[in-house]
Amino acid sequence: MPLAVGVIQTDGFPPALAAADALVKSAGVTLVYFGLAERAEFLVAVRGKTAEVHRAMEAGIAAADTTPPGGKLVSHYIIPNPPENVESVLPIDFTDQVERFRM
Incomplete structure (x- = not known):
């Protein structure tokens, strides 16, 4: 079953x-990535069924x-069904x- 990915970028x-707290508490998704972007910005990524994401x-x-x-919130986006080559290169796979937290 294809899984969506959702990413939120924040300043601070x-x-x-x-x-991250709201993402995992509000729907059946799994936090798959947390990391630093540029200029003290942070990224949080979740995976799950499209409706849940x-x-x-x-x-x-x-x-x-x-x-x-x-x-503050800088940016956000959802990809409903990322192809395998995107999953293999970017840090969005399980x-x-x-x-063990996979939904």
């Missing part, structure tokens, strides 16, 4: 943490957007570290 750590992203975006001053 608090909105990334708030987004859409629901999680709504919650994650709202959480990142309402984090207290000092951080790793051994996150496999």
Whole structure:
């Protein structure tokens, strides 16, 4: 079954943490990536069924957007069915570290 990927990019750590928390608590998704982007920006990525990723992203975006001053939502996007070559190159696949949390 094809799985979607949703990514949220924030400026600062608090909105990334708030987004990650909201993402996994609001829908049946698995957190597959957390990392630094450029200029102290952070990325959080989740995988799951397309409808679940859409629901999680709504919650994650709202959480990142309402984090207290000092951080903000920079960008977000959803890819409904990334091809295998994208999964093999970008850090969005299920790793051994996150496999036990897979939804």
